[in-house]
Amino acid sequence: QVRLVESGGGLVQAGGSLRLSCAASGSIFSINSMGWYRQAPGKQREFVATITKDGSTNYADSVVGRFTISRDNALNTVYLQMNSLKPEDTAVYYCRGDKGTWYIPYWGQGTQVTVSS
Secondary structure, eight states, X not given: OEEEEEEOOEEEETTOOEEEEEEEXXXXXXXXEEEXXXXXXXXXXXXXXXXXXXXXXXXXXXXXXXXXXXXXXXXTEEEEEEOSOOGGGOEEEEEEEEETTXXXXXXXXXXXXXXXX
């Protein structure tokens, strides 16, 4: 099993910044990519960013140039630096880790990000 715990959410004004963290524990030796997804009220969960074991990254078009995903393998932690935040970034942000040959997904409990206009 893999346990993912997010932190760092909160309330920020438009144009501000937040950094989310996701700490992984448990059976993490075969986690491949890790990523961030978000879900706004009344909407489906959507992809935000991913990072592979070797550091390759991918971003949703809506966050390119504003968000940066990174990982510290020694700490088993993934980060999402969010700059120039917009009200439409308001959502619950979830960390996801894909494990093993079949990329089985594990999810954290989510952390709320609210951007006021």
